[in-house]
Structures are given as structure tokens and as C-alpha cells.
Amino acid sequence: MTTEVKRVFSGIQPTGELHLGNYVGALSNWVKMQDEYDETIYCVVDLHAMTVPYDVEEFHAARLQTAKLLLAVGIDPDRSLLYYQSQVPQHAELAWILGTITGIGQLERMTQYKEKADKAGQNLGLFSYPVLMAADILVHRAHAVPVGDDQTQHLELTRDLVERFNHRFGEIFPLPERITPEIGARVMSLQDPTSKMSKSDPNPNSRILLVDDPDVIRKRIKSAVTDSETTVAYDWDRKPGISNLLEIFSFFSGRKIDDLVDEYAEGGYGRFKEAVAEAVIDGLTPIRTRYKQLDDAEVAHIMERGALDARARAERSMVEIRKAVGLAGY
Numbered sequence: 432m433t434t435e436v437k438r439v440f441s442g443i444q445p446t447g448e449l450h451l452g453n454y455v456g457a458l459s460n461w462v463k464m465q466d467e468y469d470e471t472i473y474c475v476v477d478l479h480a481m482t483v484p485y486d487v488e489e490f491h492a493a494r495l496q497t498a499k500l501l502l503a504v505g506i507d508p509d510r511s512l513l514y515y516q517s518q519v520p521q522h523a524e525l526a527w528i529l530g531t532i533t534g535i536g537q538l539e540r541m542t543q544y545k546e547k548a549d550k551a552g553q554n555l556g557l558f559s560y561p562v563l564m565a566a567d568i569l570v571h572r573a574h575a576v577p578v579g580d581d582q583t584q585h586l587e588l589t590r591d592l593v594e595r596f597n598h599r600f601g602e603i604f605p606l607p608e609r610i611t612p613e614i615g616a617r618v619m620s621l622q623d624p625t626s627k628m629s630k631s632d633p634n635p636n637s638r639i640l641l642v643d644d645p646d647v648i649r650k651r652i653k654s655a656v657t658d659s660e661t662t663v664a665y666d667w668d669r670k671p672g673i674s675n676l677l678e679i680f681s682f683f684s685g686r687k688i689d690d691l692v693d694e695y696a697e698g699g700y701g702r703f704k705e706a707v708a709e710a711v712i713d714g715l716t717p718i719r720t721r722y723k724q725l726d727d728a729e730v731a732h733i734m735e736r737g738a739l740d741a742r743a744r745a746e747r748s749m750v751e752i753r754k755a756v757g758l759a760g761y
């Protein structure tokens with residue numbers, strides 16, 4: 432069932448507003464891959480987001496807001512399939528099937544599970560989260576998965592499941608490849624550069640949102656935690672705060688880190704941070720502008736159309752998968 436068509440799949444949770452880490456680590460590749468691959472399929476993974484406690488109204492609003500942001504960053508619904516995971520029940524069906532070949536020990540080793548279970552409490556959905564993620568990717572038989580560095584372990588599990596499934600039931604799934612950017616695969620918190628920038632960090636100063644105003648961006652970068660020295664250098668061990676800002680700067684300016692270090696090494700952190708902030712503002716302004724122009728009803732319509740198409744495609748895969756595992760017919 433492997434085909435010549437090269438397909439991309441990725442997903443994002445509709446929890447809170449999207450931040451710089453999401454964009455640099457993953458979404459910018461989502462956009463780019465629209466030009467490089469035959470098919471790109473992107474999903475707002477609302478079922479995944481239910482694994483931690485949430486407010487129903489806020490959650491419902493966040494789904495649409497996330498869809499809007501994806502359109503604003505440049506996901507083109509005429510070239511990419513975009514939909515809500517919950518609208519395509521085949522994801523959950525395949526997750527069940529994959530669950531039957533997933534070891535408990537393997538799930539217990541997932542660091543994201545351990546972190547989230549510590550904070551939000553354990554539940555079966557959180558525990559089997561990576562199996563649903565594998566199902567997302569495999570129901571579309573994707574070849575490439577653009578994600579940030581924090582999804583590495585989940586992708587490894589997906590690849591294990593592909594090998595196990597194909598060995599047992601026949602060559603159904605291609606082995607999906609993880610795609611991460613060279614620079615910025617792990618954008619760190621502005622307040623603690625040893626932990627990643629995250630939607631769930633209680634301190635809003637730790638992140639920059641894609642829709643933040645220029646003044647907020649300037650303030651957040653100015654107050655980013657660095658170190659007590661004055662020389663700008665790229666050294667993650669000694670200067671994680673500055674190294675994080677250098678990666679962000681390099682991403683938004685399109686310039687090499689070495690070049691930036693040459694230009695900003697002397698002259699102090701103040702001047703450096705101002706330049707970083709301006710580069711980020713230049714990069715995010717078009718996104719914020721497009722976001723404001725998008726109409727909710729139109730976005731809802733795009734998501735509905737996407738779900739119809741995704742359901743049909745996922746069902747075509749499921750017919751093959753059901754046959755392979757012995758569930759076809761009556």
C-alpha cells in the first residue's frame with residue numbers, strides 16, 4: 432500500500448494561544464512543506480487536548496482560534512488539508528487497533544506523560560496520548576512529520592509501531608520521518624532558558640505569542656533572562672539565554688548565527704535585545720495582520736470542508752487496515 436505520493440502530516444493542540452516555539456520549531460516547516468511535498472495534511476488535535484483538565488467554553492473557542500492562527504501563518508486550505516481531529520473518527524479507531532500492539536512499559540517511559548501526569552494527574556487518555564498521535568500520522572500513511580524537538584520520543588514510538596504492525600500484518604504503513612529545523616527545534620522559555628517555551632507555563636513573560644503586539648514583544652525580549660556577562664556568544668552551556676535569543680534572531684533575520692555574533696558580540700545586551708525584538712516584530716506582524724482579517728464563519732467553513740475530505744481519505748486507509756487485521760466484512 433506504499434505509494435509514490437509523498438505525504439506530510441502534523442498536528443497541534445488547541446490549548447491556549449500559539450507561541451514563538453510552535454512557529455519556529457514546527458509551523459514554519461508546515462508552511463514550507465506545502466511547496467515541497469505532494470500532499471500536506473494538518474490537524475488541530477482537539478482529542479489530545481482533552482487529556483488535561485479544561486474549561487468547555489474556552490476549549491471550544493481555542494479550537495477555532497488555533498485553526499485561524501494556522502491559516503494566518505500561511506497554511507493554505509487550497510493546497511493543504513486542514514481539519515479538527517475529532518471530526519474524523521477513524522483517528523480514534525486506529526488508535527484502538529495500535530493500542531493492542533503497544534507495550535505498557537513503552538508508554539510509561541514517555542517523558543511528556545510523566546511531566547503532564549505530575550501536573551494534571553493521571554488518566555488513561557494522557558497515558559495513551561502517544562498511541563493516538565501515531566494513529567493521526569498513520570491513518571494518512573504520512574512519510575514526513577514536521578515537529579519540534581519535544582516530539583522526538585513520540586515519533587520514535589510511532590516508528591516502532593509501524594515496524595511491529597507491518598511485520599505482523601503486512602506492509603501497510605510507510606516509516607514516517609521526523610522533520611525538525613536545524614535552528615530552533617527547541618525554543619526555550621524567556622524566563623528560564625533551561626526549560627522549553629511552553630503554552631502551559633504560568634508565567635506569560637516566558638513566551639511570545641504569535642498575536643502579541645510589538646510593544647509586548649519588545650518588553651518580553653528586553654526582560655528575557657540572560658547572564659551577568661556582557662559579551663554576546665553562542666554557547667548553550669554557559670549562556671543559554673543569549674544562545675536562545677541568537678537562535679530566534681537567526682530564524683527571523685535569515686542570517687547565520689556566526690554573522691550575528693560577529694556583529695553583536697560587543698556593544699552590550701541592550702542593543703542586541705533591541706535588534707532581536709525588531710526582527711521578531713518584522714516576522715510576526717504579517718501573521719497578526721492576517722489573523723485579524725480572518726472571519727470566524729469562513730474559518731469554520733474551511734474546517735468543515737477539511738473534515739469531509741479527511742474523513743473520506745482516512746476511511747480509504749481504514750478499509751485496508753481493517754482488512755489487514757481481520758476486521759473486514761461480516
Ligand code: TYM
Pocket residue numbers: 440441442443444445452453454455456457458476479563564565567568576577578579580581582585615616617618619627628629
Ligand atoms: P503541541 O501542540 O504541544 O505543539 C505543536 C508543535 O509545536 C512544537 N513546539 C515547539 N517547538 C520548538 N520549541 C518549542 N518550545 C516548542 N513548543 C512546541 C511541537 O514540537 C509541535 O510540533 N503531540 C503534539 C501534537 C500532535 C502531533 C500529532 C504532532 C498530535 N498528533 C501527530 C505531529 C503528528 C503536541 O502536543 O504538539
